[in-house]
Each structure stands twice: as C-alpha cells, then as structure tokens.
Amino acid sequence: MKRIVILGGGTGGTLTANRLRRVLPADETSIVVVDQDDVHVYQPGLLFVPFGLTHPDDITRSRRRQLHRDIECRTSPVDRVDLDADTVHLADGATLPYDVLVVATGASLAPEETEGLTGPGWMEKVFTFYTPDGASALAERLTFFPGGRLVVNVVEMPIKCPVAPLEFCFLADWYFQELGIRDRVQLTYVTPLDGAFTKPVASAALGGMLEARGIELVTEFNTGSVDGEGGRLVSWDDREVPFDLAVVVPVHNGAAYVANSPGLGDELGFVPTDEHTLQSKARPNIFAIGDAAALPISKAGSVTHFEGEVLVENIQRFLAGRSLDASYDGHANCFIETGFQKAMLIDFNYETEPLPGHYPGRHGLPLLKESRLNHLGKLLFQSFYWHSLLPGHDLPGISSAMPAQGKDRPRADQKEARAS
Amino acid sequence: MTTTTLAGMEIELDDEGFIVDPERWTEAMAADLARHEGIDPLTDRHWQVVRFMRCEYEAKGSGPTVRVLGKTSGVSVKELYQLFPRGPAKIAAKIAGIPKPRGCI
Incomplete structure (x- = not known):
C-alpha cells in the first residue's frame, strides 16, 4: 500500500x-x-x-x-x-x-511583522480584506465612511492575487460613486513596485485605469510602519502617506x-x-x-x-519510477474586476507577459480590456470552482498550458521602443 | 544599453544601470558602482550586504528581497535603508553586479 x-x-x-x-x-x-x-x-x-x-x-x-x-x-x-x-x-x-x-x-498573513499594523486603530481605521473577519469588519466601516482619505497599501511582495488590491481600488471608486460621495473620497494606491503592476504592458494599462478614475498612485513605497492613531503610513526611507482609512495587504509567509x-x-x-x-x-x-x-x-x-x-x-x-513531465509553463489567468459590472481578463506564463487579444482563442473573452462578459465570467467562476475545479474535472477548451493563439504580440520595434 | 568604464574595464550596463553580465563583475568595480548611487565610501557594513547578495545570487540565481535580507544578512531592515537609502535590495544588487531582484511577480 x-x-x-x-x-x-x-x-x-x-x-x-x-x-x-x-x-x-x-x-x-x-x-x-x-x-x-x-x-x-x-x-x-x-x-x-x-x-x-x-x-x-x-x-x-x-x-x-x-x-x-x-x-x-x-x-x-x-x-x-x-x-x-x-x-x-x-x-x-x-x-x-x-x-x-x-x-x-x-x-x-503576517500583519504582526509590520510595526504598528496590528496596534491602535487595527480593525477600526486599518483593515485587511484578505481574511473573512477583516473583510466583514471593513464592510461595516465602509457603510459609515463619511469621506476622507482612503489608502490601499501592499506592504511587500509576494502576495496572494497581486491584482486584488487594484480591484479593490476600482470597486471603491464605483462604490463611492453609487453612494454619491465620490467627490468627498480621496483614493490612493500605495505599492512597493515601480508601477501599478509587475509586467510592462499590463502595468501601463492598469496605471492608466487608476489615472482615469482619479486614483492617486504612489510607487516604490516600502512600508516600515503603520501609525493607526495618527493615520499615516511611514516608509523605511521616511516618506509618509496620511489616511483616514487604510486597507492594507500584510506581508505573507x-x-x-x-x-x-x-x-x-x-x-x-x-x-x-x-x-x-x-x-x-x-x-x-x-x-x-x-x-x-x-x-x-x-x-x-x-x-x-x-x-x-x-x-x-x-x-x-x-x-511508478518513471521520469517526470516538465511541462508546467507558469500559466496564470486572472479576472480583474473594474467596477460598474465590468472586468478585465489577463492570461500569461513564465515567458509571456499579459497581452491584449482573446482567451482561450481568437473568439474568446477579451484580454486586457474591460467588458461585461468578463464580469459575468468572474461571477460564474465561483460555481465552476465548487463543482468542476475542486472535484478535478477538465473544462473543454481550457488547458493547463497557456494558449498562444488569440494573443496580440507587440511587434519587435514596439518592444524596443518600450524598453528604451 | 550603455557602456561604461569600471575599475579600468569596459562594462555594459542595462537601462537601469545593472551590469548586463554578472560574470564580469569584480570587487574592484563595487566602489565605482556605489559612487554612481551616491554612496561613498563603501563601509564594512555595506560590504557585508554586498557580499551576501553576491553569495545568494550565486547559490539561487536571484538576489533576495529587502525582507529576506533583513532576516538573513545580519543587517536589520532599518540599517539597510540607512546604508542604501534609495532601496536596499535594488541598490545593493546593482553594486554587487547582479540582476535586479525578481522577488516581485
């Protein structure tokens, strides 16, 4: 046995x-x-x-x-x-x-590794939505948020679902518009990265979406401590970002x-x-x-x-004592909720960064572009998760390896222009 | 891509100032690279971090992130920022002649 x-x-x-x-x-x-x-x-x-x-x-x-x-x-x-x-x-x-x-x-999650993060103000002015308790507490806080500076901060990579904090920003923009108080809320995204995201094409697209929504982007900010009482994030190089409400993604172990x-x-x-x-x-x-x-x-x-x-x-x-199959290519695929019942989809692997086009082929869901179809896909995914993904059923048309077809690759000259 | 002279050798740097071929790096180039980042002179504490980065890169193929440096290099994160104010992982990697740490995906 x-x-x-x-x-x-x-x-x-x-x-x-x-x-x-x-x-x-x-x-x-x-x-x-x-x-x-x-x-x-x-x-x-x-x-x-x-x-x-x-x-x-x-x-x-x-x-x-x-x-x-x-x-x-x-x-x-x-x-x-x-x-x-x-x-x-x-x-x-x-x-x-x-x-x-x-x-x-x-x-x-290891929020205790960041000085002050779980100190005064934790779960009152400083929240994380990466736990059920944190997400619920934040829901209650947002309901009564009168307006002010809302800061979304990633302390350090790696984190689960690197697009989630961006999605939070987009949904917050939508949420406060629905409540009619968007003009009273200043939204800021504070990241240790040098752009909105890690890979160039997606980073430019997502950065543009933050700008279009009036969400301020603070980059290369390495959070050293969180002062819940005083309402400020302090970086290791002594920069400060003030907040009335902070949504923090703690470091992961x-x-x-x-x-x-x-x-x-x-x-x-x-x-x-x-x-x-x-x-x-x-x-x-x-x-x-x-x-x-x-x-x-x-x-x-x-x-x-x-x-x-x-x-x-x-x-x-x-x-069985046989040699292993070295075929996992780093395939990743993420719906990015962008608010107003729309979402984007990105598809990439170790070698290929997220590109525009369609998934899983030329007539599939639009890539790197907001659409209602992607939002529906994101909502339907939960049912797929419990009934197909966890039981381990294959889904027709969805392969483990990243599909190359349907992606619009930048031409060599455009790539060079971007790199310079 | 640019070419520069480090410790009397012609060395290629990428757009962000990282040495393109880590094999060509020598300890003699570190002082020139550090001066470029506004760090002069390189103290023993700087060297502890630079040598540690170099070892990690040679063992693992990638430089450590700030948090890993703080846990394993024998220099605290606070001190790392005092030594390399503009970002310890990135700047120390540059001085150590290794590629930009890819810790962030």
Whole structure:
C-alpha cells in the first residue's frame, strides 16, 4: 500500500486529492488530506465582501465535503515534517508516514511583522480584506465612511492575487460613486513596485485605469510602519502617506510548520520547487502546489488549478519510477474586476507577459480590456470552482498550458521602443 | 544599453544601470558602482550586504528581497535603508553586479 499525504485542504490540496483518487485505485494507494480546520473559503470572493456584494457565509463550505469519500481527512495543525524519516508529525500527536508528500498549505498573513499594523486603530481605521473577519469588519466601516482619505497599501511582495488590491481600488471608486460621495473620497494606491503592476504592458494599462478614475498612485513605497492613531503610513526611507482609512495587504509567509521542518522551506517558509515539474528541491518524494511553492509566478488560484494537472501526472510517474513531465509553463489567468459590472481578463506564463487579444482563442473573452462578459465570467467562476475545479474535472477548451493563439504580440520595434 | 568604464574595464550596463553580465563583475568595480548611487565610501557594513547578495545570487540565481535580507544578512531592515537609502535590495544588487531582484511577480 502506497501512502500519499497532502498537507492543506484548500484549492491545491483538494483538487490534487480528488484527481489522484480518480486515477489511483483505493486498494493500492491511500490518500490523506490534513488541514487545521474544516473551513474552505472561496478566496476570490473576499474582494466583494467589503462592498456588500457577497457575505462570508456565501463563499465558505466544509473542506471535507469537497473531497471524494475514499480520501481520509484529518483535522489538526501540522507540527513538523521529518524529511529524513518521511513522516509528518501532527500537533495532536499523531504521525503520518508517507511515500509521497504534497505541500499545499498556501500562504499565511503576517500583519504582526509590520510595526504598528496590528496596534491602535487595527480593525477600526486599518483593515485587511484578505481574511473573512477583516473583510466583514471593513464592510461595516465602509457603510459609515463619511469621506476622507482612503489608502490601499501592499506592504511587500509576494502576495496572494497581486491584482486584488487594484480591484479593490476600482470597486471603491464605483462604490463611492453609487453612494454619491465620490467627490468627498480621496483614493490612493500605495505599492512597493515601480508601477501599478509587475509586467510592462499590463502595468501601463492598469496605471492608466487608476489615472482615469482619479486614483492617486504612489510607487516604490516600502512600508516600515503603520501609525493607526495618527493615520499615516511611514516608509523605511521616511516618506509618509496620511489616511483616514487604510486597507492594507500584510506581508505573507508560508505555513508555520514549514519553518519548523529543517530543509523544507526558504527564509519565508515557501517551498523551493522545480518550475516545470513541481517537485520540491528538498526531497524527490516531496511536491508543492499553489501559494506554498516558491515559484516565479503569481500566487493565484488559477496557477494552482493549472499546476494540478502536471502535479498529478508527476506523482503517478514518481510512484511508478518513471521520469517526470516538465511541462508546467507558469500559466496564470486572472479576472480583474473594474467596477460598474465590468472586468478585465489577463492570461500569461513564465515567458509571456499579459497581452491584449482573446482567451482561450481568437473568439474568446477579451484580454486586457474591460467588458461585461468578463464580469459575468468572474461571477460564474465561483460555481465552476465548487463543482468542476475542486472535484478535478477538465473544462473543454481550457488547458493547463497557456494558449498562444488569440494573443496580440507587440511587434519587435514596439518592444524596443518600450524598453528604451 | 550603455557602456561604461569600471575599475579600468569596459562594462555594459542595462537601462537601469545593472551590469548586463554578472560574470564580469569584480570587487574592484563595487566602489565605482556605489559612487554612481551616491554612496561613498563603501563601509564594512555595506560590504557585508554586498557580499551576501553576491553569495545568494550565486547559490539561487536571484538576489533576495529587502525582507529576506533583513532576516538573513545580519543587517536589520532599518540599517539597510540607512546604508542604501534609495532601496536596499535594488541598490545593493546593482553594486554587487547582479540582476535586479525578481522577488516581485
């Protein structure tokens, strides 16, 4: 009997377990999924909570109930992984020996790492919408916001869903217009990056959208401390941005047990992983998927989804003693909600930055362009998530590899003009 | 792309001032690169960070971010900003002759 232990029952752990259960007979391979609780949050939904467009109850389900009945579920925090003994130690004292380990415990927020962030004013004037509690508290605060300076701040990369704080800005612009008080709200986006986004074509497009909406952009701001009482962000190089209400995306780390498992993770608790096979660099029988992996691509649900296919193939190959399939290309795909029932879509991978065009082919959804169709796509995605993505069903026309067709590539001369 | 003279050698720099080929960097070039960033002289504390960046790059293929530097270089984030006021990860990478840290995706 082979034993597969999957740490984390979120997007990556659930879809991996369900896909593996379908291809590996239950009398030959046991699959165990471990998580510290039974609360599976549809994380893209958190963005909509502050604006009263959804409620945490509507984006939350049982983790267990998303898993095939022939998968064992354990609810306990993980204490540590003993890499030399191929054993997971749970906080409840149990031990789980494994033939293959999958690390799928995502990223965790560390607001306490930024001076003052969780001090006076936290959850009163300073919020995050990256947790259900934070998003709910912010919803209440926005309802009674009389106007003033609203600052959206990313403390440091990497963060989950790098477009989410931009989407928050666009939705805030829409929300205050609907309330009729947009002229009394000063919106500012404060980022450590040197532009609105990381990749040039998308950064220019998104930067232009901030400008068109009258949202101020402050770049290369590395937040050193947050003064909730005095209402100001202070950077390490002593610049200040004043606020009446701050929406902060705190720094992210890997799961706490990674730091407690010598040899498994990097300085931040993410697992160094081969970019194309998803095998960890720690041990050949350890794999990582989703936000938990240290890979040069966005931490996003779509990345996890596209990684799943390659990961499941490689776990089968590893168990059979065959060489691994190095085909994950860094494919990522994100809907960007832009307010007024519209959204943009971006599609990219390790090599290709987000470009205009259509997805998944010439007649698909418009890329890097606002449209109602993309907004509908974003709304419909939640149902797809619970009913297709987590159970591990393939969607016709949607492949793990990034489609090259449908994208408008900049001509070589335009590329040069941009670089100079 | 521009060409400049560092420690008596002709060296190619990219548009942001990073050495195009990290293999050509020598410790003798660091002082010239630092002066360009308004840092003069390079103290032992600067060197601790620059050498650390170089080691990390050679081991991992990419320079660390400020937070990782603060956790692992033996120099606190506060001091890193005192040493390299215009952005420690970027400026120290430039002086160490390694590519711009790609920590942000």
